Amino acid sequence: DTAVSQTPKYLVTQMGNDKSIKCEQNLGHDTMYWYKQDSKKFLKIMFSYNNKELIINETVPNRFSPKSPDKAHLNLHINSLELGDSAVYFCASSLRDGGFYGYTFGSGTRLTVV
Amino acid sequence: DQQVKQNSPSLSVQEGRISILNCDYTNSMFDYFLWYKKYPAEGPTFLISISSIKDKNEDGRFTVFLNKSAKHLSLHIVPSQPGDSAVYFCAAYGTSYGKLTFGQGTILTVHP
Numbered sequence: 239d240t241a242v243s244q245t246p247k248y249l250v251t252q253m254g255n256d257k258s259i260k261c262e263q264n265l266g267h268d269t270m271y272w273y274k275q276d277s278k279k280f281l282k283i284m285f286s287y288n289n290k291e292l293i294i295n296e297t298v299p300n301r302f303s304p305k306s307p308d309k310a311h312l313n314l315h316i317n318s319l320e321l322g323d324s325a326v327y328f329c330a331s332s333l334r335d336g337g338f339y340g341y342t343f344g345s346g347t348r349l350t351v352v
Numbered sequence: 353d354q355q356v357k358q359n360s361p362s363l364s365v366q367e368g369r370i371s372i373l374n375c376d377y378t379n380s381m382f383d384y385f386l387w388y389k390k391y392p393a394e395g396p397t398f399l400i401s402i403s404s405i406k407d408k409n410e411d412g413r414f415t416v417f418l419n420k421s422a423k424h425l426s427l428h429i430v431p432s433q434p435g436d437s438a439v440y441f442c443a444a445y446g447t448s449y450g451k452l453t454f455g456q457g458t459i460l461t462v463h464p
Contacts, residue, residue, distance in 0.1 A: 279439075279456055280456050286450065328396070
């Protein structure tokens, strides 16, 4: 039973399209995150939600909009996709204080914009 | 502004020997430091962590050392096994920031 599951695993789409990535966790965690791993392999936080409330919103274009219908789900919607959005997107979850026990990550969604 | 840095992009080690992965940070406000392991096409997996008030934490073959004065931490893997071959990410967590900040990763290759 996958703890943090993301769908789809691969997504190839044309510039200008709108797409969504879904994430679900069954760990009972309070907080969920979206991270982006770019071509240089850096993992950078985009958003975090705690119990459906937006906590962190890093410098991310407005075209990216997270939505958390409940504390087990955090989806990422991207409007007007650009070539530079191509990356691997990771969903993660943690207890409220994710320090000592860290985050549990999903397996990633590789987005390719052509 | 990269607050967590892993200056070695790769490390190659013989099976059975020690692997030492290094990480430097700039922000003295971090409360925890963590190591993650990542295989291709998978998400990062939590390995081990250390509180900023400790200088060592050990879990089986994995030991993390923290030198606060030097703002440096390292992960020791003894003995190294071919299955340890992966990308290792160092990460830091500040309770006031509420997020994990990652280094850029080090590719570890353990040769049989």
